[in-house]
Amino acid sequence: MSSNVVSNEFLTGLEKSLGYIRGFAASQVIYSFLQEGIFSLLEDGLDINAIAQKKGFAPNLLRTVFEYLAVEGILEKSTSENGQVNFQISNYGKNISTYYQGWFNLLIGGYSPIFANIPNIMSQGTNYISRNGKWVGVGACQISQNDVFPLANKMMEEIKPNVKTIVDYGCGSALGLCEFCNQNPNIKAIGVEPDEGAYQAGLNLVAAKNLQERITLVNSAALDHEINEVPDFILFWFVLQEIYGQNGEAALIEFIKNIGVNFPDSYLHVIEVDYAIDNEEVMKSPLGLGFYNPYFLLHPFTDQKLVSDQKWTEIFTKSGFEIIKKEAVDPKVDPTGLVIGYVLKYAESGV
Template structure:
């Protein structure tokens, strides 16, 4: 194609309109992929191909609406119709590997994004989110980043770990994964969101780990005020200090960490956080930053959560008399931005 041809195409109104509509196409597509997973349609089709009629019957769905939904997804290459039956495409199975991102960003925060206009106004308060889907989605994602990172930090703990405390445990996946990996381990999950707590209760029951995992429906600071007999030897707070920081300020995070140390002076603490570098042009030019971190950063400004930089956390840990025993980042094969950082902390020896 000559430069003249390219210029002619670019000046064509239809070409410009199609370009301008791409964000709408992907907005709708992301939302429909989320529904496809969340309504159990993907899982049903994974068992076997179905006619629309049998799929509608199996899931108690409106057949005509389902037909329109599936035809839409077929045009986007998510399903295909073969001999009157619906089949998952390879592309769809690949996307399913990363289902957690849809649960978090669409199920958890889809509503938040739509409220941003009204919540920009002075004194308008915080946008809503779906706490259950935030906890569930975050846990689904953590298989790729936070759980391997926590495992690697845990391996730097010199003592044997016998009792895990996971504060802000969401759907409880850390508790389940760690109990499966270490058969002697007992664990305790704390989750303030009722939906997240119920999801964790169900996940622990399904995993058959009720004997080894207990769950409490309270917040980080609420936990310190409640009487309990458990003696955890390591604590995980994964993407949770950012929540406490937004809700209770720096004083609240300090109160939580120092309260934990008073109660359990020898405990090891694993903190996982995402560093806020939204203003860093070089980092934000990375495709992973544009695909995930940019929209992720955005929602934090509207939902009473506060992401911070590594220096902030390291200064705060220092002030709590916590020593950084190890520091690591998410697996580079999953995310090469180094924006997801993990710390292993222990009380400073006097």
């Protein structure tokens, strides 16, 4: 092999390897600045000295980070006539806070302990270290504003207009329930959230939006919570995967079936991810590489079980439910088609 070929192969591999390092560094910096509210301060027009003073940061170190973010296109750097260097947030930087921070909160804030400890978890077991449930719940709800919430609104409206009562298992930060209540003044809801941090975040959000009279939150695991009133819809968004992983298929089927027996007039609205790891076209797409591949990786390490759309259909049938509506999220938001919504109705059959 000629030295020229070796050189080309080396550079190609190096560029790919450094891409991983770039993403690691950028994701950590962006997440930390979201947590500190730096992007919001820039949007408010504060300059570097005012931000350093407000946050108690060393100005020279803050400038170093700003220089880094300017190269990444998150900030814009300019020099005034008197030679003073200024930084403003770019349009993309503004969009990180507005549209994209959910992915950082979920994967960096919520699951970075898992990614950093994969060898230890493989040798010591999944109890070795936990995800950060607060940021998993907050991030998942923020992401869902783009895909799941619009899909759920559409599907529920088509099945049963003028919904009055909702029970949401695994409600996270309760952002979805708040949005439902804001859009429909007749809805009352109960949110069930097992993680203490996400539950507290939900209480804070509900209080901030003055929805305490319409939204009740319960800090409980799904299997431990009993529904007292007949709801129009019972929501399971990315929750059945966790019950499946931690309790097994038989327990999951029994749980779903019992809901059908006890609440035959209620609809179940389920959102799950089609585990399409062998679909190379999807997995090699930007969303596949950037989100679904790490998403698929981390779930077994947190005792969650992802399965195919075909397998979910089988489980619903065994539980005695019929799929009366099925739809993927808007392809303009997620063209992979992997996030699927199901509306289920108890059919008094199954196993």
